[in-house]
Amino acid sequence: MAASGVRLSDVAQAAGVGTSIASRVLNGDPTVSVRPETSERILEAAKTLNYRPNAFARGLKLARTMTLGMIINLAYSENLELIASVERRAAISGYVTVLADANEFVERGEAYRRLLLEGRVDGLLIATGMGSNAFVRELYEQRLPLVLLNRRLRSGGPSVTVDDAQGVREAVRHLVSLGHRRIGHIGGPGEVDVSRRRLAGYQAGMRAASLEFFSEQAELELPAEEGGFVAMERLLTAHPRPTAVTVWSVTAAVGALAAVRRGGLEVPSDVSVVALHESPVAAFLEPPLTCVQMPLREMAEKSVDTLLGVVEGNQVRSTVIRLPAPRLVERSSTAPPRASAPAAPARRVRAAASSARAGAR
Amino acid sequence: MAASGVRLSDVAQAAGVGTSIASRVLNGDPTVSVRPETSERILEAAKTLNYRPNAFARGLKLARTMTLGMIINLAYSENLELIASVERRAAISGYVTVLADANEFVERGEAYRRLLLEGRVDGLLIATGMGSNAFVRELYEQRLPLVLLNRRLRSGGPSVTVDDAQGVREAVRHLVSLGHRRIGHIGGPGEVDVSRRRLAGYQAGMRAASLEFFSEQAELELPAEEGGFVAMERLLTAHPRPTAVTVWSVTAAVGALAAVRRGGLEVPSDVSVVALHESPVAAFLEPPLTCVQMPLREMAEKSVDTLLGVVEGNQVRSTVIRLPAPRLVERSSTAPPRASAPAAPARRVRAAASSARAGAR
DNA sequence: CTGTTAGCGCTTTCAA
DNA sequence: TTGAAAGCGCTAACAG
Secondary structure, three states: OOOOOOOHHHHHHHHOOOHHHHHHHHOOOOOOOOOHHHHHHHHHHHHHHOOOOOHHHHHHHHOOOOEEEEEEOOOOOOHHHHHHHHHHHHHHOOOEEEEEEHHHHHOOOHHHHHHHHOOOOOEEEEEOOOOOHHHHHHHHHOOOOEEEEOOOOOOOOOEEEEOHHHHHHHHHHHHHHHOOOOEEEEEOOOOOHHHHHHHHHHHHHHHHOOOOOOEEEOOOOOOHHHHHHHHHHHHOOOOOOOOEEEEOOHHHHHHHHHHHHHOOOOOOOOOEEEEEOOOOOHHHOOOOOEEEEOOHHHHHHHHHHHHHHHHOOOOOOOEEEOOOOOEEEOOOOOOOOOOOOOOOOOOOOHHHHHHHHHHHO | OOOOOOOHHHHHHHHOOOHHHHHHHHOOOOOOOOOHHHHHHHHHHHHHHOOOOOHHHHHHHHOOOOEEEEEEOOOOHHHHHHHHHHHHHHHHOOOEEEEEEHHHHHOOOHHHHHHHHOOOOOEEEEEOOOOOHHHHHHHHHOOOOEEEEOOOOOOOOOEEEEOHHHHHHHHHHHHHHOOOOOEEEEEOOOOOHHHHHHHHHHHHHHHHOOOOOOEEEOOOOOOHHHHHHHHHHHHOOOOOOOOEEEEOOHHHHHHHHHHHHHOOOOOOOOOEEEEEOOOOOHHHOOOOOEEEEOOHHHHHHHHHHHHHHHHOOOOOOOEEEOOOOOEEEOOOOOOOOOOOOOOOOOOOOHHHHHHHHHHHO
């Protein structure tokens, strides 16, 4: 039971004209010259009848749905920022956004079938690291209108990303400038390409300062907080212990901070922590978390523009969003290392770790 | 440039039949009896051609878009849980979900126009407290297929909510059972009906224990963390100070915990804190946060089922989801009050508050 | 058992 | 300056 019920023919009839000019007047067709009075009547009728053209009929005729699809992991609440940015930008261009959870995408590409093959969308934004590159490449080869968001593919179609490596290098640089030498890294799940780029940034930063790496990757299955917790626990067993750690996301850093505390150590006096990305929670954590803010909104908006370019059939290129540049927001989780780094390893508190996990259930 | 390009007629041709039976076979029309061999050929052809019926053409014909709209505030990351639950449940019934930001909805109901009047969706889920009740009632009166999610309207169409009051009462009960008498409440923005229901639950709980109320409402404009921070700061100026506080959401509680710490007090020894809802961060906060888990997923799923009922033209009723019942997840942010409640007011640290705010920028 | 055909609401060519 | 009519891809009478 469709809601509206007022059709173009109703408007035309009310204005005493045919549907043909009604359509052209309402769409502002410049090639048609109607007598202003007629045009007036049509606009008037449309307004009083509260007329809105049926999107599906229009889509059928024009082979344009004015709809974009977005495939993204709906389990990570950080992702809502990307979703919101995409939705808003798409709306400005008159598009609506339909969501598909990344799992569906991975599971035999069902999402892509539901959206693209059924002609529900004009193009697809793939904003998940899940799904094999081979599969994505296959989609590209079918010349489907899609762009990768926050993911890159060596060879393949257009993508829009930020400079993750640069962001982490910024974090490392900050720590080095504070005097840290033993700096660790907690990376995201290794299968995901953003994780790899962030790890690479960490390594580059360390190399630039002639320092040694040590990093731990969070696992994909865990909630990010717990992944950060577990990884930090492992990092603290190193001898000698790192005096500072870069973390791949704020959410993971929440867990990492907890791990330091429950290990009987303090941030920042024993361990400094910097996280990639910025978030409203950062300022309220214990201690307030130093972050590197990345241009995520700009990335999301650019991905929409790029996709619309593809849809128009333009030649588009992959983009790395570099502006605004990654900005270090200094809070209290970073400080110079203690003059005398204690040689004793961190007190491991296994019980605390498992109770945290139990609590998270 | 639509992606697919394979039409029903292609399948029919490949199978050597007309589009008519092809359609009916593919849709499993039971009233038609075709020779199994023919049916076989059609199915076969559809599979090899990778045929998927065009959703827009089908929607046009059937006056069924197989699409649901969801209006929700995309600025609150907690909302992603509702979005994900709705998306998944809709997908099971073969529907896709399109999002609209609550702001658009409020701004002269633009979202509702884009989605419902343009016939893009079969029904609309309104999951925002924004937009006046009068406006929503007006939509109901136009007999539009919509259901309110996490919001109620005194008189009006169907809604699906949880028992917020019961949740907060549970929280109060827990605190009372620990021996607290001076229990405060940090509520959400007062304009939103969930906030009012939670406040009512607090009041009911306090009344049941013959205790006096004192509460502060967060403001709508602030990020929830900061709203919680500011409200807690204000609550701590009361004489005598509350020994425990119930908070309307985990996100707000993050700020509330920070306010207690920066006021030079400790959780739970000076102030116990319980938050409504459960979240992966709760276990990793300092201290780990006691929560009341609410059946949000069940609520979201039920709202989809209800909306589909409306779309089918069924008589549907408003529902309050009570199962699973609100569950208190006890962590370390709650404890019995100190035997000798200190008479001295909390040390106010104004500077800390403003620095937190500055940091959040 | 299977094919022909009308029509969903719209845009657009073509003719008047 | 305007209208008639075809057709987007599909479903469902209705005929055969």
